[in-house]
Amino acid sequence: TEEDRAERIEKMKKSIWGTSLLGCRCFVIHPIMPYGADKDPEPEKLLEMNYEFMSALLPTAKEHGVVICLENMPMTQLSLSRPTEILEFVKTINSEYMQVCIDTGHCAVFGESPADAVRLTGKYLKVLHVHDNNGKMDLHWLPYYGVIDWDDFNKALHEIGYDGWLSIETNVSRKLPSDIKEHHQIGLSLIAKKLAE
Numbered sequence: 001t002e003e004d005r006a007e008r009i010e011k012m013k014k015s016i017w018g019t020s021l022l023g024c025r026c027f028v029i030h031p032i033m034p035y036g037a038d039k040d041p042e043p044e045k046l047l048e049m050n051y052e053f054m055s056a057l058l059p060t061a062k063e064h065g066v067v068i069c070l071e072n073m074p075m076t077q078l079s080l081s082r083p084t085e086i087l088e089f090v091k092t093i094n095s096e097y098m099q100v101c102i103d104t105g106h107c108a109v110f111g112e113s114p115a116d117a118v119r120l121t122g123k124y125l126k127v128l129h130v131h132d133n134n135g136k137m138d139l140h141w142l143p144y145y146g147v148i149d150w151d152d153f154n155k156a157l158h159e160i161g162y163d164g165w166l167s168i169e170t171n172v173s174r175k176l177p178s179d180i181k182e183h184h185q186i187g188l189s190l191i192a193k194k195l196a197e
Helices: 002-021 042-062 081-093 104-109 114-124 149-160 178-196
Strands: 026-029 065-070 100-104 125-130 166-169
Touching: 002 026, 002 042, 026 100, 026 125, 042 065, 042 100, 065 081, 065 125, 081 100, 081 104, 081 114, 100 104, 100 114, 100 149, 104 114, 104 125, 114 125, 114 149, 149 178, 166 178
Parallel strands: 026 065, 065 100, 100 125, 125 166
Antiparallel strands: none
């Protein structure tokens, strides 16, 4: 409802303020999905709602020097999911305070190459959410455990001169013994370094 969106806008504004207090420069956000994750009966209305929602956040983002980064999604029926749709949306907003976050696993769910998404979004790309999967489900596996071509991904980052944020978004079992968790964290940092080199 409109009331729900107004309440969420205020919460997001507070989150942007909190982001700046923490010294962070980017705030990643998902498109709003008023019809649910897998339904999109009115694509034009969905876009209009997202334009209104994101535009309402921009003055706060500018005030606090925080860039809002719109993330691509894994919902195949949502009309604001793919990197091409996210980029078009960001270009239409036309603000230095609205840029792109590419989620590699979300690209793979569509059978799309994260490397191509990096090349497509280029200068608009400020944040990366990095994980792998089987090309069908958003599983948040470690890079190199699924279908993504990480060598091409790394090459694409170099091609566009990427100097933004890279966040490894993987699931870690709570059942792992603490000494193994420590080694797991070391492995994650080595993967991040490999992808960023």
